[in-house]
Amino acid sequence: MNSVLRVTPSLSFGSRRSLYILERNIMAYKRQWPVFVSGFFEPLFYLLSLGIGLNSLVGHLDVGGQSVSYAAFVAPGMLATSSMNGGVIDSIYNVFFKLKVSHVYEPVLSTPLDVNDVALGEVWWSLTRGALYATSFIICMALLGDAGSPWVILCLPGAVLTSFAFACVGLAACTYMRSWQDFDTVTLVTLPLFLFSATFFPLSLYPTWLASIVIFSPLYQSATLLRGLSLGSFSWVMLVHVAYLFVMGLVGLSVAARRFQRILAP
Amino acid sequence: MHARQLTKDFGTFRAVNGISFDIPRGESFGFLGPNGAGKTSTMRMVSAVARPTSGELSIFGLDPHHDGPAIRARLGVVPQEDTLELELTVLDNLLMFGRYFDLSRSVVRERAKELLEFAKLTERANDKCDNLSGGMKRRLTIARSLLNQPELLILDEPTTGLDPQARHLLWERLYRLKSDGVTLVITTHYMDEAEQLCDRLVVMDHGDIVAEGAPRALITQHSTREVLELRFPSDVTTPPVDMLAPLAERLEVLPDRVLLYVHDGDDTLRAVHAAGVTPVSALVRRSTLEDVFLRLTGRTLVD
Numbered sequence: 337m338n339s340v341l342r343v344t345p346s347l348s349f350g351s352r353r354s355l356y357i358l359e360r361n362i363m364a365y366k367r368q369w370p371v372f373v374s375g376f377f378e379p380l381f382y383l384l385s386l387g388i389g390l391n392s393l394v395g396h397l398d399v400g401g402q403s404v405s406y407a408a409f410v411a412p413g414m415l416a417t418s419s420m421n422g423g424v425i426d427s428i429y430n431v432f433f434k435l436k437v438s439h440v441y442e443p444v445l446s447t448p449l450d451v452n453d454v455a456l457g458e459v460w461w462s463l464t465r466g467a468l469y470a471t472s473f474i475i476c477m478a479l480l481g482d483a484g485s486p487w488v489i490l491c492l493p494g495a496v497l498t499s500f501a502f503a504c505v506g507l508a509a510c511t512y513m514r515s516w517q518d519f520d521t522v523t524l525v526t527l528p529l530f531l532f533s534a535t536f537f538p539l540s541l542y543p544t545w546l547a548s549i550v551i552f553s554p555l556y557q558s559a560t561l562l563r564g565l566s567l568g569s570f571s572w573v574m575l576v577h578v579a580y581l582f583v584m585g586l587v588g589l590s591v592a593a594r595r596f597q598r599i600l601a602p
Numbered sequence: 603m604h605a606r607q608l609t610k611d612f613g614t615f616r617a618v619n620g621i622s623f624d625i626p627r628g629e630s631f632g633f634l635g636p637n638g639a640g641k642t643s644t645m646r647m648v649s650a651v652a653r654p655t656s657g658e659l660s661i662f663g664l665d666p667h668h669d670g671p672a673i674r675a676r677l678g679v680v681p682q683e684d685t686l687e688l689e690l691t692v693l694d695n696l697l698m699f700g701r702y703f704d705l706s707r708s709v710v711r712e713r714a715k716e717l718l719e720f721a722k723l724t725e726r727a728n729d730k731c732d733n734l735s736g737g738m739k740r741r742l743t744i745a746r747s748l749l750n751q752p753e754l755l756i757l758d759e760p761t762t763g764l765d766p767q768a769r770h771l772l773w774e775r776l777y778r779l780k781s782d783g784v785t786l787v788i789t790t791h792y793m794d795e796a797e798q799l800c801d802r803l804v805v806m807d808h809g810d811i812v813a814e815g816a817p818r819a820l821i822t823q824h825s826t827r828e829v830l831e832l833r834f835p836s837d838v839t840t841p842p843v844d845m846l847a848p849l850a851e852r853l854e855v856l857p858d859r860v861l862l863y864v865h866d867g868d869d870t871l872r873a874v875h876a877a878g879v880t881p882v883s884a885l886v887r888r889s890t891l892e893d894v895f896l897r898l899t900g901r902t903l904v905d
Contacts, residue, residue, distance in 0.1 A: 351671075353671075353704070356702050363690065363694055364689055438687075438688070442685045443681065443699065444702060445651050446649055446674060446679035447674055447702035448670075448675045448704065449702055450670060450671065601646070602652065
């Protein structure tokens with residue numbers, strides 16, 4: 337009877353109890369707040385270096401008929417990248433450590449929480465951190481005059497959605513890592529995404545064949561979405577980006593939960 | 603708790619091979635067996651963490667597959683290896699763990715205080731767990747399992763690594779819990795512990811249950827009332843087994859001594875002397891669970 341039930345795909349994504357994992361992580365990080373300080377400074381460095389340096393070289397760009405400074409163009413791309421890196425690195429490194437080294441989850445599973453709660457709880461944590469970083473990033477953008485419009489405030493949910501998509505996929509990916517050596521593959525994926533997702537320059541500058549690949553990149557979805565939000569130039573395509581990132585997250589999360597089950601409670 | 607034909611496979615390896623048992627409320631039930639007998643796999647199934655490959659299992663009348671969270675809310679688990687959060691303080695370990703059970707912060711705080719007292723760790727409350735000794739970690743793990751005031755406590759080798767004082771302290775606590783009506787499920791390597799604590803127990807070997815019953819009943823069933831241990835000088839390479847064998851129900855030759863399983867050890871010793879056999883020393887003792895255990899699971903090392 338059980339073997340029949342086991343192959344039925346689980347469509348539950350954890351319960352309210354997943355929030356206790358968030359609580360646990362906050363408790364564990366109480367003493368490691370310097371990590372967050374670096375998280376605040378990182379975007380500032382990004383914006384200063386790329387904004388000031390390249391801005392003077394590039395000048396203004398034409399985005400959908402709107403003339404914007406290069407700094408205003410590139411800032412949402414950097415925010416998207418930072419959200420991607422935050423989401424992936426958080427879930428991959430931290431969760432790998434908890435899963436394979438410190439075995440944090442094992443006692444948790446003897447409480448009412450189950451693997452779905454654990455996976456979802458780690459996603460909450462990634463989103464919390466992502467939201468904190470994005471907030472500081474957006475504030476820096478506004479202060480440096482890189483915000484295209486007051487709508488830049490909507491970049492916060494956009495960035496959190498990006499964190500969600502990448503954190504969930506990262507969570508799934510980390511269950512396949514066997515040792516720290518495997519982590520090199522993470523850069524192998526994130527670096528091309530970073531370089532080929534219309535983060536630095538508009539899609540129109542890519543050769544056609546490359547552009548037709550770029551538009552499928554998850555980071556392209558995020559960069560374009562955030563750019564549109566920051567500039568206040570809305571379009572229906574944004575809904576496609578949102579749906580893409582959301583579905584990507586859900587798929588990642590359900591794979592992660594199933595893999596957690598195999599690793600933690602075989 | 604009821605289990606019927608409970609089986610657990612890991613790939614092609616069968617860790618638990620269709621075992622059945624019933625544990626009524628309030629009983630203290632033991633799982634004995636050498637390493638690799640399938641005890642821990644069984645514990646993980648009865649704590650509603652690992653799913654059985656096949657068979658039926660019900661805990662509190664609930665199905666672990668569907669009601670896992672509800673079952674685990676009423677369970678306490680002491681795993682074989684301490685799984686504390688080494689980066690957190692002693693107190694934070696308890697506070698956080700209590701939260702997983704949906705307990706309010708004030709309730710957890712109160713219970714944590716009492717349990718720290720029980721675990722004799724009150725003074726170490728704000729130390730990082732990493733700095734605790736092995737015995738302290740074990741005590742904290744045990745204290746942690748009591749935070750949700752479980753109706754059923756599952757202890758996987760609870761006293762491994764504890765000194766005798768801590769062991770007796772734990773036994774006392776377990777007696778107290780038992781008299782409060784808490785059901786105990788215990789695995790152990792220590793036969794004295796099993797004899798002390800368990801109303802009933804099963805002996806597992808290679809994933810099967812090879813014996814089941816109350817400790818005393820098992821001894822009666824699988825061993826004699828007494829054991830006569832005869833030690834021979836080290837230069838006697840072959841003890842006079844032919845002469846001793848007729849005197850005992852069962853006889854076991856070990857490198858340094860011969861064990862005679864008999865009803866009355868003193869009687870047999872007289873018979874041994876009368877037969878002209880002179881061991882260096884002789885010891886008459888009652889049969890213990892250890893004799894049963896070794897008889898059922900063999901003396902060879904398993905892993």
